[in-house]
Amino acid sequence: MSRSAPTTRDVAQLAGVSLATVSYVLNGRRDGGGKIGEATREKVLRAVAELGYVPNQSARHLRRQKTERICVVLPNLGVPYFDALVQDVQNVAEEHGYTTIIAYAGTFERERRILEQIQCHLADGALIVDGRTTEKDLVSFVNSGIPLVIMRNHTVPEGFDVVETNEREACYEAISYLIRQGRRHIAFLGHFGAMNEPYDRFIGYQQALRDGGIAFDERLVSGGAGSRKAASLNVQRWLNLDPRPDAIFATSDKAAISIIWTVRDAGLRVPEDVAIIGVGNIPEGESTSPPLTTVGPASSDFRAVAQLLFSRLADGELEARTFVHEWTLIRRGSA
Amino acid sequence: MSRSAPTTRDVAQLAGVSLATVSYVLNGRRDGGGKIGEATREKVLRAVAELGYVPNQSARHLRRQKTERICVVLPNLGVPYFDALVQDVQNVAEEHGYTTIIAYAGTFERERRILEQIQCHLADGALIVDGRTTEKDLVSFVNSGIPLVIMRNHTVPEGFDVVETNEREACYEAISYLIRQGRRHIAFLGHFGAMNEPYDRFIGYQQALRDGGIAFDERLVSGGAGSRKAASLNVQRWLNLDPRPDAIFATSDKAAISIIWTVRDAGLRVPEDVAIIGVGNIPEGESTSPPLTTVGPASSDFRAVAQLLFSRLADGELEARTFVHEWTLIRRGSA
DNA sequence: TTGTAAGCGTTATCAC
DNA sequence: GTGATAACGCTTACAA
Numbered sequence: 001m002s003r004s005a006p007t008t009r010d011v012a013q014l015a016g017v018s019l020a021t022v023s024y025v026l027n028g029r030r031d032g033g034g035k036i037g038e039a040t041r042e043k044v045l046r047a048v049a050e051l052g053y054v055p056n057q058s059a060r061h062l063r064r065q066k067t068e069r070i071c072v073v074l075p076n077l078g079v080p081y082f083d084a085l086v087q088d089v090q091n092v093a094e095e096h097g098y099t100t101i102i103a104y105a106g107t108f109e110r111e112r113r114i115l116e117q118i119q120c121h122l123a124d125g126a127l128i129v130d131g132r133t134t135e136k137d138l139v140s141f142v143n144s145g146i147p148l149v150i151m152r153n154h155t156v157p158e159g160f161d162v163v164e165t166n167e168r169e170a171c172y173e174a175i176s177y178l179i180r181q182g183r184r185h186i187a188f189l190g191h192f193g194a195m196n197e198p199y200d201r202f203i204g205y206q207q208a209l210r211d212g213g214i215a216f217d218e219r220l221v222s223g224g225a226g227s228r229k230a231a232s233l234n235v236q237r238w239l240n241l242d243p244r245p246d247a248i249f250a251t252s253d254k255a256a257i258s259i260i261w262t263v264r265d266a267g268l269r270v271p272e273d274v275a276i277i278g279v280g281n282i283p284e285g286e287s288t289s290p291p292l293t294t295v296g297p298a299s300s301d302f303r304a305v306a307q308l309l310f311s312r313l314a315d316g317e318l319e320a321r322t323f324v325h326e327w328t329l330i331r332r333g334s335a
Numbered sequence: 336m337s338r339s340a341p342t343t344r345d346v347a348q349l350a351g352v353s354l355a356t357v358s359y360v361l362n363g364r365r366d367g368g369g370k371i372g373e374a375t376r377e378k379v380l381r382a383v384a385e386l387g388y389v390p391n392q393s394a395r396h397l398r399r400q401k402t403e404r405i406c407v408v409l410p411n412l413g414v415p416y417f418d419a420l421v422q423d424v425q426n427v428a429e430e431h432g433y434t435t436i437i438a439y440a441g442t443f444e445r446e447r448r449i450l451e452q453i454q455c456h457l458a459d460g461a462l463i464v465d466g467r468t469t470e471k472d473l474v475s476f477v478n479s480g481i482p483l484v485i486m487r488n489h490t491v492p493e494g495f496d497v498v499e500t501n502e503r504e505a506c507y508e509a510i511s512y513l514i515r516q517g518r519r520h521i522a523f524l525g526h527f528g529a530m531n532e533p534y535d536r537f538i539g540y541q542q543a544l545r546d547g548g549i550a551f552d553e554r555l556v557s558g559g560a561g562s563r564k565a566a567s568l569n570v571q572r573w574l575n576l577d578p579r580p581d582a583i584f585a586t587s588d589k590a591a592i593s594i595i596w597t598v599r600d601a602g603l604r605v606p607e608d609v610a611i612i613g614v615g616n617i618p619e620g621e622s623t624s625p626p627l628t629t630v631g632p633a634s635s636d637f638r639a640v641a642q643l644l645f646s647r648l649a650d651g652e653l654e655a656r657t658f659v660h661e662w663t664l665i666r667r668g669s670a
Numbered sequence: 671t672t673g674t675a676a677g678c679g680t681t682a683t684c685a686c
Numbered sequence: 687g688t689g690a691t692a693a694c695g696c697t698t699a700c701a702a
Binding site for chain 2: 110113114232
């Protein structure tokens with residue numbers, strides 16, 4: 001077993017033709033001119049099948065100077081929003097004859113290592129989602145000429161295609177909607193701490209309060225949206241407040257769903273007593289009771305994002321573009 | 336921009352040394368013998384930094400005949416169980432100096448293409464989760480000598496390391512537990528249709544009923560565990576039955592959680608009126624109300640699985656091994 | 671229509 | 687210690 005894999009040489013030998021002929025048969029020659037005789041073609045194909053020959057990608061890539069692979073770099077797993085993205089990207093990639101690989105960054109250090117690998121021709125281009133890599137580190141990429149599409153709202157260096165969301169506006173819309181319903185005590189459960197960047201969702205919240213003529217109440221702001229448990233705990237605290245919040249805006253759907261349980265278990269009605277809005281539009285939110293009102297992508301069609309990458313792969317000289325992925329308020333039962 | 340990447344040749348030229356010297360500095364030579372002068376070393380390193388040189392992986396792999404990459408092939412995204420697996424594998428891989436890439440199969444056709452890529456040296460080895468690839472197709476792998484670890488319970492060809500779960504026993508345990516509580520009308524919501532393989536979870540259910548002296552009732556078996564919505568619909572139907580089921584076993588936690596909502600909305604108590612057990616032990620189940628009792632991996636430590644792959648990577652001549660990943664009943668509030 | 675040969679960027683085996 | 691040099695497996699001008 002484990003004898004080394006067959007090469008074009010083996011195929012050529014078995015078929016009784018030259019190396020070049022094998023390659024021609026397998027790739028179809030580029031110049032319109034030459035054609036391979038049907039008989040030769042047959043022979044080669046038979047030899048390929050018999051040996052179970054598969055071309056060595058490393059060698060092909062080295063020669064062709066491209067991998068025909070793209071990489072999606074994700075900050076973490078288990079986010080439905082990312083999963084949808086990956087699916088669309090993969091489909092588009094396939095249409096272009098590209099393979100897609102997913103790299104899960106996790107830590108900053110690991111993200112760095114992945115980007116390094118990409119620079120070493122792990123892939124011809126990449127889609128970086130929410131990356132924590134600094135502008136400085138990204139600059140070396142623009143020099144190496146490897147196409148990158150970056151999905152984040154802040155601190156993106158020049159020279160890249162960027163995909164932004166208008167989540168600030170969408171969150172503003174959500175809070176305004178609550179205010180129009182007559183809600184006056186709107187709590188905000190966010191992801192604080194992890195970020196020192198401007199926090200769009202919080203900014204949208206504050207602005208909507210201001211524009212709605214509602215005083216900002218510090219007690220109604222808290223972290224914990226990152227975990228279901230923390231969310232539940234914080235909300236229990238809020239429910240004992242006087243006056244009790246009549247609406248809760250959580251910056252993740254997971255937290256929001258956990259909050260629905262908590263509020264219902266406290267004997268309160270959703271949305272009559274407490275309206276609840278989440279962020280992200282995860283599928284889980286469609287089957288809660290009541291179904292979760294949420295802020296999220298208006299469509300989960302990421303094909304346009306993928307196209308951004310492939311258009312640049314086709315023509316590296318394009319100028320940097322910015323694409324806005326529309327977010328909106330998705331009204332369901334919980335608010 | 337986009338001028339082609341610097342090579343060892345460029346580095347050597349700038350540093351005023353030969354190609355080999357650059358390589359020695361970068362990789363540290365294998366034979367204990369020769370050493371590089373500190374001065375030369377410095378020069379080379381400086382040149383590397385100045386040019387922003389990164390070694391071309393394709394070339395390295397071609398030369399070394401290995402990629403130092405492994406691939407995890409997943410049937411689909413969005414399954415917490417898989418996410419945990421990927422994290423552990425990635426950590427172990429890192430300790431061995433390997434990069435991990437994730438490929439998401441989705442369709443059968445795509446899975447085939449991914450395996451083909453692996454055979455073409457996309458990676459040195461792979462972990463196939465729940466793959467639908469037939470035994471026949473896998474056989475060509477064992478010939479090519481690429482280490483594979485296969486995680487599935489059935490129809491695995493000889494010559495591979497296999498990871499199985501004892502989910503049949505664990506499901507048997509869950510149903511027996513319900514019977515011991517005095518439940519007599521235990522419904523089964525499964526994933527039917529997609530599978531023509533023996534269905535472990537259902538077998539465990541049937542066997543527990545038999546051993547518990549309970550007649551099998553066809554009306555209490557249904558598909559729909561794959562979707563939250565279908566689960567809810569089917570359960571609504573069950574709740575109108577006479578006698579009403581006093582327990583529901585769903586073969587996915589997502590379905591089970593959806594069922595908790597449904598049962599509670601129907602004005603029934605969980606677990607007093609209806610006990611509910613899921614499968615998979617997803618994190619979401621810890622924060623439902625009541626928390627979800629479920630059947631799942633006793634530990635979500637997959638490091639041992641990863642080690643299986645790396646031990647084989649180190650020594651291809653090992654004989655095929657089977658590893659059982661223990662599943663168990665995790666008792667929480669819903670049953 | 672097919673064969674020859676050069677080279678993609680590395681690494682490793684030799685001499686020096 | 688360091689420098690030529692020969693592979694690794696494949697593609698593709700160019701020659702036959």
